[in-house]
Amino acid sequence: MAQIFDRSSNALARASLVLTGLIVIALGVTLNELQRSPWVTRQGQRPDQPVPFSHKHHVQGLGVQCQYCHVTAETSSYAGIPPTKTCINCHAQIWTNAQLLEPVRQSWATGQSLPWIKVHDLPDYVYFSHEIHVNKGIGCASCHGRVDQMPLMYAQNTLQMEWCLDCHRNPAKNLRPTSEIYNMAWEAPASDRPVWCAVGDEQSGLPTAQSVNCVTREPGVEVASLGMPASGVLPQAKYEKFTSQDELGHFLVDHYKIRTPNELASCEVCHR
C-alpha cells in the first residue's frame, strides 16, 4: 500500500506542534491584554450622555466647586449625582433656550430623571466608600483624574482591583492634606513646591482635618501680594517642611491614622 503521508509531512507535523504552542501563548497574552484593555475597563471612553455635560466648563471655566453637585462625597459612601434641580438652579436663568439643555428642561417639566450613564462603575461586589477616602486625604483627582480638563467625562483610571490595591498597599504615595482634596491642580510637593504641615492637639472624636494643618506657603513669611503673613492656624514653630510626596505621605499616614497596608489590603475591606 502506498504511503499516505509523504516525508514532507514530518516537517508539517513539527511545524504544527510549534504553531499550536504559539497559538496557545498568543491566546493567553491576548486575553490578558484584553482583560486590561479599555474595551473591558472602559478607561478613557466617553459614553453618550443625555446632555453633553462639560466638567471642564463648569469647574475650570466657572469655578463651580465639586461638592456643589456631588454633595455627599464627605458624608456617605456615595458621592451623589445632582438632581435636576441643581441644574435648574442656574439654568432657569441662563441658557434657558439652549437646545443642548432641552433634556434637562424636559426632566424638570415631566419629573422624569435624566438617564446618565455611569462612567466610574465598580462591580456590585465592591463596597467602595467615598467618605472615608475623602476624609483621609485622597483627593478627587487621585482617582477621577483632572476632571476640570475633561470636556466630556471619562474614566482616567481602570478602577480594576490591581489599581485599587496599588494604593491600598502603599497609601502614602497618594495622600494629600485634606484641605487640598478638591484641588484639581494639586501636585505632589517638591523642593520648589514645598508643603508645611503642623499637628495641633489631637482630639479623639474630631475629624482628621481639625488636628492637622497644612499650608503651601511658608507660615510666618510675609507674602507681598497679601501684605500679611501667610496663613497658619497653628503656632509657627510647629510647622514642618516637606519637599517630597514620600515624606509628606508618611507624615500624613501617621497623623491621619491611616490603617496599615496589611489591614487596608484585607479582603473584607472592600468585599462583604
Next chain:
Amino acid sequence: MSEMKNNLVGTIEPAPMTLEQVREKLKNVRGKRYWRSVDELANTPEFQAAVEKEFPGSPHGWGDEVSRRGFLKFMGASAALAGLAGCTKQPDEPIYPYIKAPEDLILGKPMYFATAHPFVTGAVPLLVKTDQFRPIKIDGNPEHPYNQGSSDPFTQATLLDLYDPDRSQHVTYRGENREWAEFAVEFRNKVISTKDGTGIYFLSETITSPTLARQWKAVQAKYPMATLVQYDPAIAGTALSNGLNVQYDLAEADVILSLDADFLSGAGFPGFHQLVRQYAERRKSPEKLNRLYAIESTPTTTGLKAEHRLGLRASEIPAFAAELAKAVGVEGIEAPSYVWTDEQKKFLAALARDLKAHAGKSVVIPGLYQDASVDALALVINTALDSIGKTVNVRNGLITQSSQIRDFKGLLTDLNAGKVDWLVILNANPFYNAPADLNFAAAFEKAKITAHLGSHMDETGQNAQWHIPAAHFLESWSDARAYDGTVSIVQPMIDPLYGGKTAHHFFQALLDEPGLSPYDAVRETWKLVIKGDFETGWRKTLHQGWVEGTADLSDITFSALQPGVSWPAPAPSPKDSLEIIFRPDPNIYDGRWSNVGWLQELPKPVTNLSWDNAALISGATLTKYGLEEDDIVELTVNGRKVNAPVIVVPGHPDNSVTVHLGYGRSFAGRVGSGAGFNAYLIRTSDAPFYAVGSMKKVEGKWGLAVTKSHFQDHRPKLFGGQGNGNNSLEADEAISERGIIRYATLDEYKADPGFANEGETHSTTDKSNTLFPNWEYKDNAWGMSIDMNSCVGCNACIIGCYAENNIPVVGKQQVRIGRNMQWLRIDTYFEGDLAAPRAHFQPMACQHCENAPCEQVCPVGATVHTPEGLNAMVYNRCVGTRYCSNNCPYKVRRFNFLLYSDFETESLKLMRNPDVTVRSRGVMEKCSYCLQRISAAKIEADKENRAIRDGEVVTACQQACPAQAISFGNINDKQSKVAKLQADERSYQVLADLNTRPRTKYVAAVVNLNPELQAGPVEHPAKS
C-alpha cells in the same frame, strides 16, 4: 418536578425506631447525656446512613446520570471557558438621579423611623431601617420601655410579608379590575340608603387600633344597626378576647409557674418581649437566679427551659390548677376528683411549698389556650400568694370585652336568617379558619353583597364579590397599643406598593368626611391626648415612637374574683381517651404568614420541623398506635377528619396529640399554598383549644423536613472523629468528654464556680500547638459571647439574620436534603428521660476560629483571616470545592447548591440589604459577624479619629434577641462587655480541644433546682 427530585436525591428520613430501642438506649444512663433527636438516641442503622454524608444525598444530587464521556465533555468546555468568564464586560449602568432630592436624605446612609407592628397580642414598637425610603430591616425600638429594642420572629418577618410578590394588587369585583372609588361610592350609598345600618355587617380581625375603635364608634352612632364582629382564630375564646387584663412583672419574681403558658417562645403570648427580658435578666448572674416551673400540655421552649417541668394532658391542667389552689391554701376551691400519679402528687406538693415560701415574690401565669377556669385559678392563687400589686397587676381593660366566638356564632345566625345585606370582611379569612362546625361557606352564600379587604387573594378573597388589597402596616397610618398600654403611632415607611387600603378607609367612608385619610384620622384621635402645642407634640411622638403618658394604667379592683370565689374546673377527660390540642403555629401563627418563606423554612422550636405542621405525640403514644415517625394518621374529632404526619416530641404527654394551626392553605401564595395540613378542619367552636378525638394510621409516608440530624460532623478517627459517621456535635457531647453543653445546678456552681472549664483536657489558648503561623490582633479583635442560661430558643435571631444578610429560602425539598441556608441555627439538646427531658438551646453560627480549619483547606483562598480575626468569605474567589465545610467541626457553613437567591422578582429587590452581597450559585457562605455593620462602624470611627466604642457594633442576632443573650464586641478591649463575659469563669468554648480557638464563647448555664425535686428524672413506665 419536586416529586422527581425527591426520588432522585437521598433524603434524611426520620429513621424508624421503636420505643423499646430508645428505652434500651436510655437504660442505665443517668446524669448528663444529651441527644438532639430521638433517632440519634436510638442510633439506628438508618440514622447512621443519614448522617454519613455531610450534605446527605448531595454528592449524587445530579438531575440524572451523567456518563463519563459526557462528564469529560462538560468539564472540557468548562475548563476552556473558565478564564473567559473573568473577561466579561460590564453592561452600561444608568443612573437615575432625583428631580428634587429629599432634604434629609443622604444616599448611601440608612434612615431610621419609629413605628409599631400592630399584632393581636399587643403592638411591638419598632425602629425601621430604610434605604432610600425602602424599609430593609425591622427591629424593636430601643428607647421604648416595653421591648427595649428586642423583637421576635413574627415582627422580623413582616418585612418579607411587605415585599411578598403574591400580595393582591388590584381592587376586583367578581374577578374584574375596578377602582377603590367605585367600591367606596357603592358601599357608602348602600349604607346611607339603609338609614340606620340594618343589614350591614363587618367581620374584622381583632381591632387593636384606638383610632379604628373611635371610627367604629362614630359609625355606630350614625348607623346604630350596623354590626361589627371581631374574630381571630388564635385569640377567640382566650382571655385576650374576653377577660381581665392581667399583667406580670417577672423582674422581682423568684418563683415562676407557667400553667400551660408558653410565654418564652414567641409573640403569640402577650407581653412576650417584656417577660423574656425580665426572665432572662434574672438568669444572667447565678446570684439572682429565679426558678421556673412549667406545667404544660405540649412541649414548648418555656417548658424545656424550666427547672422543673410536668407534662400533663391539656384537660388535666384545670384540675391540677384547682389542686394547686387548694394546696397553697385558697379556701372554697372544688377540685374535680382525679387520680394523680405519685410523681404528679410529689410535684404538686413541692411546688405548692415553694410558692408559699416565696409568697409575694412568685407568679403564676395561666396559659392563653387553657380553660377559663385556669385564668381564674391563677388569679386566685396569685392573690393568695400576695402577689397582686407586686408581680401581678390587674389593669384596666384594654382588651376588647366581647366574646369573639359568641359574636361569630351570632353572625352566622344572622347570615343563615338572611339578615345580612352587606358583609364586609376586614383582614379576616373565615373561609379558611372559621370553626369547622359552623359551616361558614354555606352561610356566606346567603349574604347579598360581600367584600373582602385582605393583603392576599386568599380563600375568602376568592369567594367574596369585592376584593380590596390591604395595605401593609409599613404602608399605612394607624395606631396600636403595646402590652404595657403605651400607644404607638404606626407610621408608613413607604407608599402602598399596590394602592392598598386599610380598615380606616372603610369606616371613614361611612362618616361625614368620607375622604378623610387615615393620617388625619389618627391625628384627630391624639389631638386630645398630646399636650402642649400639637404640631410639636405630634412630631415628637412620631420621632420617639409612642404617645407620651399613655402607659399610665391604673389598676382596677376585681371584686368578682376575690379569693374564695371558685370557678369550677372541668373534670379531665378519661385517661385513655385521645386528646387533640390546637395551637397557633410557632412560625406562621394562625396562617397569616403562610406565604412568608423565612418563617416557613425556619425550624420550629423543639421539633426543628420546617415547611410543615405535624401531629406531635409522645414516644409511648407512637408505640401504642403502632406508628413510625413520618407515618400519616387520620385525626378525627366529632366525625371531622384530617390527615396528618406524625412526629415524636420528647416530653409530650401520652394519649395526646398537638396540631398546629395555620397550614394546609389553598390560596396562600407560591410559598404557603399546599404546605402541611389544615387543622382548622377538625377544630370546632365549642372546643377551640383541645378536644377529644381519635387517631388511626393510614397508608403512606408524608415526607417531613426535620433539620435535626443535619450538619453532622463525620471526620475519621485520626482527626478526632469517631470514624463511624455519626460524629455530630451531640454525639460528641454524649460519648466523649468534649462537653458541648455544660451546666451546673446552683449547688454545684457554688461548690465549684469554675465547673465549666473543669476537666478541659486541652488548653484553649495553646498557640504553639499548630502548624500554621499565629495571627496577631493589634487593634480590634471581634468576639461574641452567648449566654446559655438566657437563650430561650425563640428563633428571633435567625429571622433577624435572614433579613440582614439576604439569606435565601431554599424550599422544602432542599431542606430535606440538608441544604437549608440559615447562617445561624439553634441546636436543641435534650437531656435525660425521653418522656420528661430537659433541653438546652445553643445558637450555633460561625465561631470565627483564630486557628480556623476551613481557612487551611481552601485551595483558592476564598475563606481568609482578617487582621481583626474575622473569618471572611470572598464569594468571588469561591469555586465551590466545599472543602471548608467538610473541615468545619461546627458545621456552620452553607453552600449554594443551586441558584437559591431570587434575582428576578422585582419586589424582593427592594427588600435586600444593599450592604451585603446577594450570593449566587456555587458559592459557600456563612455567618460574617455582620461584617457590614463592623465596616460601617469602623468608617465612622476612623473619620472621627477614635477607637470603636463598646456597643457600637451590634450584630443582627444580638439586636433581635429578646433575652439579650448575645453580646458582641472587641475582646482586646478588656473593659468591653464581651471581654468581661468571656473572662467569666463560666465561659467556655465549644470543641476547644481541637485547638480551633473559637471567638464565640458560651456562658454555661446554672439551674436553680428545687432540692425536693432534684432527684433525677423519673423513668415513666410505658403506658399501654
